[in-house]
Amino acid sequence: MTKRCPDCGRHLPHSDFGRNKTLPDGLSFYCLACNRARNNDWYRRQRRSLGKEVRDLSWVPQGFRWCPTRQQAVAHADYIRNAALPSGFGTRCKACHNRLSKDAYWLRRYGLTKADVEQLRADQGNVCGICGTPDPEHLDHDHSTGRTRLLLCQRCNHGLGLFRDEPYLLRVAALYIEGHRQEHANDVVRQAAIEAEAASRPGEPPVGSQRRPGARGTSTRSTGRNSGSRRREQAGEVDG
Incomplete structure (x- = not known):
């Protein structure tokens, strides 16, 4: 089914008309395109009557x-x-x-305009205020006072937050890392010394061994007799 629009004179399907329950067919008097154009024209004439021009x-x-x-x-x-x-x-x-x-976020959150933030970025050379990573995106601030500090990269900004902005914890963490690195370095030095000493004495028994090079199957005691001589003496006593 179609309906004729009295403005453009075309017969259009009902889907091209708006709804108007006050009319018998329940459809708008004009088609959607003509109704929109008429409304726009009325709006412009109203604005001109107020001394204002509407952009075309x-x-x-x-x-x-x-x-x-x-x-x-x-x-x-x-x-x-x-x-x-x-x-x-x-x-x-x-x-x-x-x-x-x-x-608006910078102004609402930190009281700074975009120009202020860009000036801060230029002042610190567009690098993170801690590690020097280029293009930092996070403006660090004191959570207790709200005072802004410097622009930081994501890792440094998160790191300060995870350590709760507590200088004492950051110092302890630094000592912890340095201590374990030094302990590892000492272990490496000790192992290198042991290996160097072993290499300088080829053929010697392992450290802690009481055996001498070349001695096999005998053990020397404080009496000066070895196990072989004791066995022979015992055998002579039995024969006699």
Whole structure:
């Protein structure tokens, strides 16, 4: 089924008309395209009557929307959405929205403008204030006073937070690492000394052994007799 739009004179399917329960057929008097054009024209005439001019955006292609911040047409896919507005779109594109939101974050969280943060970045050479990693993204601050310090990389910023910004714990952690590294170094030196001593005395028994090189099957006691002589003496006593 179709309906004729009195503005454009075309016979269009019911899906091209809006809803209007006050009319017998339940459809709007004009088609959606003509109704939109008439509303826009009325809006412009009203604004002119107030001494204000409305920008003509009729040239914007289908599927695009004008971004007043960027001053250019942006595809609908790159525009923010807002179901509370009649158009279903927000007031700016996603890129502008994200940038302005980030600027507002610095001001709301730290009381600094984006320019202040960029100046801080330039002052510290665009490197982390602790380890020197380029392009730090986290603004460090004192959690007790809220006072900002320097821009840090993610690892350093998380490290300070995990140690609860406590200098004593950070010093103990440093001593802990240095102590274990020194202990490992000492073990390496001792092992190297043992290996060097063993290499300088080839053929000698292992450390702790009481055997002499070349001695086999006998053991010398304080009496000066070995086990072999004692066995022979015992055998002579039995024979006699």
